[in-house]
Amino acid sequence: MSKSIAxxxxxxxxxxxxxxxxxxxxDMTLTALSAERKAGLAMGDVFPHLRHLDLPKLVKIDEIDFSDVDLCFCALPHKTSQDVIAKLPESLKIVDLSADFRLRDAAAYEAWYGNxxxxxxxxxxxxxxxTEFYREQIKTARLVAGTGCNAATGQYALRPLIEAGAIDLDEIIIDLKTGVSGAGRALKENLLHAEASEGAAPYAVGGTHRHLGEFDQEFSAIAGREVKVQFTPHLLPMNRGIVATIYVKGDPQIVHDTxxxxxxxxxxxxxxxFGSVPSTHHTRGSNFAHLGVTADRIDGRAIIVCALDNLTKGSSGQALQNANLMLGLEETAGLMLAPLFP
Known part of the structure; x- marks a missing residue:
């Protein structure tokens, strides 16, 4: 029987x-879609690429009857998400795509998000x-907190290495490039075509990016000691995709083998x-992440490159992968589509 999804x-x-x-x-059927400002519109009017689908109209959240909903995806901004989720039925399974439930420490959340x-x-x-590291807990969870897209990219490259003790924990640099869709759909001056195209710009320089809270939490828990990485993201004039180049101190072959x-x-x-590195072209529109390792010219240092699609594996695809587990469905269901190229 198909699962009812909101x-x-x-x-x-x-x-x-x-x-x-x-x-x-x-095994899933969309039965409810919400949007506040665009309530009353057809989804095809908001996103013409979806106009061929038979979808419910967009409504306000308080118009949805959750009694027959098996699982709800919450794709709302942080702060809004926690307020909404606190009022949803306690029996409802939820996958939250915001930042509101990623950090386990309330003080850490307030420090990074300002409220x-x-x-x-x-x-x-x-x-x-x-998913790959919390699979068993996710299977029995009522509420799952989707990771940050940048945080997921860095963790895929580093978690197994930290756990295996394969790298120096005090010598980790994450240099990450991301597409503009990672900033959401709201109008922002710096994301206008004339201001974002034909250029690249670092942002949140010096350790102010909020996804550092996830790196601190997860890496320190694995290591059993405080781990702080250097992390600088860059905005590139592409719609979607992330590629992270990560510099570590450790034997390159051991890094690759691990x-x-x-x-x-x-x-x-x-x-x-070994020696090959991925591109955002290779993962675009898919739930795949590609990882490559190469040796640096300096002995004892390795370079790891991880590429994924921020909207799919970094967010919505990850969310669906988790939902499949929560509902007892095949983990890969709906997610094995090949990347788009070119």
Whole structure:
């Protein structure tokens, strides 16, 4: 029997990506879509690329009857998301795509996001949604917190290495490039075509990016000691995609072998041959992440490159992967579509 699915915040990029993925899912049916400013419109009017689908009209959240909904995706901004989720039925399974439930420490959340957490009970029950590392907890979770797209990219490259003790924990640099869709659909002056195209710009320089909270939390938990990485993201004039170049101190062949062993049975994580590196072109529109390792010219140092699509594996695809587990469905259902190229 097909599972009934609701998406809150369906008029944003991650909401539209969820609709795209679920539209061909063999075991899910979209029964409710919400949007505040665009309530009353057809989804095809908001996103013409989806006009061929038979979808429910966009409505306000308080118009949705959740009694027959099996799982709800919450694709709302942080702060809004926690307020909404606290009021949803306690029996409802939820995958949240915002930042509101990623950090387990309420003080850390307030420090990184600038406002106190108002849904502490839900925060404590939330399971971190990096599927490959929290799979068993996700299967029995009621609330799963999707990771940040940048945070997911860095963690795929580094978690197995930290756990294996394969790299120097005090010598980690993450240099990451991301497309403009990662900033959401709201109008922002610096994302206008005339200001973003034909250039590249670092931002959140000096350790102010909020996804550092996830790196601190997850890497320190694995290592059993404080781990702080250097991380600088850059905005590139492309619609979607992330590529991270990560510099570590450790034997390059051991780094490659450790990652290859960790991911040999993972359906969405592709390790390239030693010396090869991926491109955002190779993962665009898909739930795959590609990883490559090469040696640096300095002995004892390795360079790891990880590429993924921020809207799919970094957000909506990851969310669907988690939802499949929560509903007892095949983990890869609706997600094995090949990347778009060129």
């Amino acid at each position: 998406i809150l915040g369906a008029s944003g990029y991650t909401g539209a990506e969820l609709v795209r993925l679920i539209s061909t899912h063999p 106190p957490h108002t849904a502490l009970a839900q925060q404590q029950e939330a399971v971190y949604g990096l 990652l290859s062993t960790a991911y040999e049975d993972e359906p969405f994580l592709e390790m390239l041959p």
